[in-house]
Amino acid sequence: MFKMIPELNNASVRMRDRGQVETIISNMQRAGASTLQVISDFDMTLTRFAHKGKRCPTTHNILHNTTLISEECKAKMSDLVAYYYPIEIDSLKSVEEKIPHMEEWWTQAHALLIKQRIRKDQLAQAVRASGAMLREGYSSFFDMLKENSVPLLIFSAGVGDILEEVIIGHGVFSSNVRVFSNYMDYDKDGFACAFKGELIHTFNKREGALQNIHQFVHDRTNVLLLGDSLGDLDMADGVQDLKNILRIGYLNDKVEERREAYVSSYDIVLEEDETLDVPNAILNYITAGEGSQKHEETRVETPHCQKRHLPKETRLQTPHCQKHYLPEETRKCSSAKGTPASQPLAKQE
């Protein structure tokens, strides 16, 4: 197996139990691509953590490089990151201890963003100008999933509207991709005025997965899960009759301190690896196997509460229909106007 997937011998790769990884991948390969779905986190999992020695922005912080938000808002958002991010990744604190802090962080950040009166039709251009980057190998990743009709569920605690613009901008948003995230709501003039639905933060994804069980693709019982936080481990808990799951975790920061926890929780840990080489090699092996045959495009069916005016190829389903707990003034606004089609970003690869 490791001969077939030499990337598993890369220096960035750690595994608790190589034999178990081999068994899971073999089972998935025998079952074929038609039984597979990929469930992935977004920020710092599909996007880069760092590039040329500089931290890359999360979807919450992408607008820092633009004029859509004020200098005061940027400074306050940066202060929030400086205070709460060390708590998020603190290996000495339990998840229970972290949750109230995460709720505070997201609630304050969302309230700040809503006050900026961000216009929906300015987002695509702003995200393009921000230099947001998917990990190296992203086009092979998205193309392989699309060609093999493998659903990709992106389960993100980031900002859904911005996340979509990043993948649209990279030209890889197709009908097998579905996003579950924090979406903004817009007033009749197209200004962001609230966040919709239940708040998703780093450590309540399991809750979200279980509450939204109907969002998952049920006849696909093999899951490749990609995450960067211990909060991502349970993202597949809504999948019924799960047969095989391979969890791949990106360990981006505080590597020494967090290695043990990651290696004991994820099947494969990728340390300071800015590429999708390992997931791509595994997907290539699974989809090239006898159990797989290429299909015509299959659409992922999910309930839909936010129709977007994207090109047909990029139209997706988003689940959030309710408003979550923001201050009163940020919870009231009427329905969105359409989003114009976006121009693709220049490819990085």
Ligand SMILES: Nc1ccn([C@@H]2O[C@H](COP(=O)(O)O)[C@@H](O)[C@H]2O)c(=O)n1
């Ligand atoms: N105001 C905020 C809130 C969160 N973040 C970071 O974004 C990440 C989003 O979560 P994913 O599930 O998509 O990884 C999270 O890990 C926070 O570090 C932020 O930058 N600003």
